[in-house]
Amino acid sequence: MSSKGIPDDMLVCRCEEITADEIRQAIREGARDVTGVKRRVRAGMGLCQGRICEKFVQQILCQELHMGLVQTGRSTARPPVRPVPFGELARGCGNDL
Secondary structure (H helix, E strand, O other): OOOOOOOOOOOEOOOEEEEEEHHHHHHHOOOOOHHHHHHHOOOOOOOOOOOOOHHHHHHHHHHHHHHHHHHHOOOOOOOOOOOHHHHHHHHOOOOOO
């Protein structure tokens, strides 16, 4: 267990199965914000897009780097540009629906 409160073996990102220890390793390798952690270990790239794990990643960054929450940054939201119904996609393939 880390002396920082979150155990090393705790699963922080359930979607990508990333532990707190893997996030700490990413920080040791140079990650300085949420995006840096995301690029190194994929925390926040799963199905929930960081809605579950981002706060834990921020907390670990704050603890490891002795910084404020604002300095950790946030993940960039990547919503679809425009929702498209499946039927519309099928029509674009030459199928008549």
